[in-house]
Amino acid sequence: MESNFEQPTYRPKIKQTPLHEAQPVQALPEKSIRLDLDDDKNSGVSLWLWALGLGVLSILSFSVFHAIQTIDSYFNTYPILSSFLGLGLGAFILAIALLIYKEVKGYLDVSQFVDSKVDLKALETLGDRHSTLNKLQNHASLVSKSSYASRCFRQFESAINSDLSNHEIIGLYQSKVAEPILKKAEEVLKKESFVSGGLAFISPNTLIQTLLFAWISVRTLKRIARVFGLRPGITGNWKLIRVAAENMAAQSFFDLATDEITNQIGSSLAAKFMENSAEAVAAGALNIRLGKALIQLLNEAKHG
Amino acid sequence: MKNILRTVSEQFGSLLDSGANKLDDWFIKDVHKIAITGLSRSGKSMLFTSLMTTLKYRSEENYNCLPLLKSLPIEFVEGMKLDAIESYELFPIKDHIQSLENQRWPKPTEQLYGFRLTIRLKETGSIKKYLLPHKEIVFEFLDYPGEWITDMPMLNKTFSQWSDSAWAQQMTEPQSYYAQEWHHFTRAFNFDLVPDDDSIACVVNEYRHYLKKSKAGGISLLQPGSFLISGSGFDWEHHGFAPLPTKVTSDLSNPWNKVFSNNYQLFLNQWLKPLKENSFKESDKQIILIDLFEGLNHSKLHLQQLKETLSNLSETFVYGNPSWFSKTVLRNTAIGKVAFVATKSDLIPESQKPQLLSLLQDITEGARAKFEEKDIEFDHFLVSAIQATDSGLSKNSLRYTNLQDEYIEVEFEDIPTSLKSMNRDENFPVLPVKVPKDFLPRILNGRGMDRLFQYLLE
Secondary structure, three states, X not given: OOOOOOOOOOEEOEEEEEXXXXXXXXXXXXXXXXXXXXXXXXXXXXXXXXXXXXXXXXXXXXXXXXXXXXXXXXXXXXXXXXXXXXXXXXXXXXXXXXXXXXXXXXXXXXXXXXXXXXXXXXXXXXXXXXXXXXXXXXXXXXXXXXXXXXXXXXXHHHHOOOXXXXXXXXXXXXXXXXXXXXXXXXXXXXXXXXXXHHHHHHOOOHHHHHHHHHHHHHHHHHHHHHHOOOOOOOOOOHHHHHXXXXXXXXXXXXXXXXXXXXXXXXXXXXXXXXXXXXXXXXXXXXXXXXXXXXXXXXXXXXXX | OHHHHHHHHHHHHHHHHHHHHHHHHHHHEEEEEEEEEEOOOOOHHHHHHHHHHHHHHHXXXXXXXXXXXXXXXXXXXXXXXXXXXXXXXXOOHHHHHHHHHOOOOOOOOOOOEEEEEEEEEEOOOOOHHHHOOEEEEEEEEEEOOHHHHHHHHHHHOOHHHHHHHHHHHHHOOOXXXXXXXXXXXXXXXXXOOOOOHHHHHHHHHHHHHHHHHHHHOOOOOOOOHHHHOOOOXXXXXHHOOOOOOHHHHOOOOOHHHHHHHHHHHHHHHHHHHHHHHHHOOOOOEEEEEEOHHHHHOOOHHHXXXXXXXXXXXXXXXXXXXXXXXXXXOOOOOOEOEEEEEEOOHHHOOHHHHHHHHHHHHHXXXXXXXXXXXXXXXXXXXXXXXXXXXXXXXOOOEEEEEEOOOOEEEEEEOOOOOOOOOOOOOEEOOOOOEOOOOOHHHHHHOOEOHHHHHHHHHO
């Protein structure tokens, strides 16, 4: 008996429609950023220098103006000069206004950044990749576009595809954004602390040492904040300034203590060397404390 | 005396060298022996090509690919190299890339390739980086034709057992349609005649014709698959065999039964046993590649058969988790980690991927049952070695370029989440996707490879 099987027929569960367009060309993935890249540096002259320069200029202008007023009471006789002086004063006022605006914005940015905490654990529990991505994108929108943090986030974004689960997105965020930023901030802090220790070691007297220490503290705050994508300005965060002030007080107290010890030992070169070494170690350690406080504050914002 | 001293010093030198190599292996090498098992057309060659291309561009050009592969962080990869394992041929990666450049899919594997992919990483541990400045992650892969895998279960059968089961399969759907000519031939053939070279070749060729036709029709369980490819190390033209009708196999004195039984034994002893011993023994991890589309493109029955084939295949491998002593000193190897991978996942819209994953879990049910009571880790993955399609207008659609260079929008109905939920009279016809011109970014943008290899490295 011959078997007689017919070719089976099936109902297709797809519908195909030709399109009148060509397939789009895909782009290569983004290149990975290197950790040893410098964080974004302010190019050109800072606003602070502008303000200072214009201030000096205004003072000079007023001095000249007063001198001119004194020499010649005929104000109407010198319209160009008086106009120039008026312009200089106006520019100074404008720069001061801009500076105040920047400071206020910096303060608000830091506060907003710290307040918009991204609680990764909570996002993981919710398990909704859409809301996780929204939350992370909102947080990323607060950072400066040219910053290291922003570049890390762009790299994270380029690695996201529709296959990734909520858990994987959070893991990717940790490895591509949170961890590199933390590592970079720690690198910056290490470098700044060495500089701080070095300056304390070579500074000839306590006044210069305190001034240098204040300068390096502010610089550390600024550089670390930049890694996180913030431009806080000096008044950007009172909490940080308080830590910086505490540091300076501690450094001064340490200076007194080492001076006293040096007096007791005598003023030999070896004693001076020991004093300076101890101060250098203390300055470095205090700088690390300052940086760590800032990293903790900003990093909390990342991890919730 | 001089010669004796020279011989002793040479021996001592080679002993020192091999000792140093062993120490290197112990301290700086992390070796993963991965068996990639997949039926014919399951995408093994494309997977290897994609993996090597992606790792190359990731380590040399710093492209941000494979983001979930945390065990091989981009910033610590110093370089990679590919070399052949002793006594194996090197995987023809250049030929495959050349094919893709010519907008052709890589040729299917028709011989055995064994290769070692070594990735050198910078050591980052604070003390370790001074003592051992780098470490190496070594992947050892074996690529072999899927047709050989299908033959492995034959090792546990006699000729008459195999012949009867092959015959029973041919009588059921979906093979029955493709076996009509073969059955017609066997009904007309006189098996009482004394077999000679010509008549044996005639029967074997007719059976091969059936195998080829069934393969083109998407049938997965075809034995002996080794008869279908030229690279197999068995001379089927002179020692071939074919399943015989039950009335012939039940008669032990039938000359055809005797000849085919002998040839079958030769096939097992000269080909399959050495192949299993040499190629499938030393792996500690396994990737089982499954092309669900072979089933979905044809019918529910094809998928059912795929499930059965996978279940049979899992009998072939040695699973278990040997202790450190047993593994390192006694050299006992067993597969302790298994990844079931559905390939070509770019051929369905994103919205249907959870369904495809669920279907994969259903299809592997029989194979996974073999892991019960053994400490075997396993998981399921969807992978696209190349992202050849684009998303479509709706969430259930995608776009692709066909072989006629037309760009097509395809609207999908829901993919079944299990065999039960698939109707017998429905299918998802194959999409004849052409290799895109921009194949390189599409390989680098492939999906799921990072998740898969991170799982294997953990």
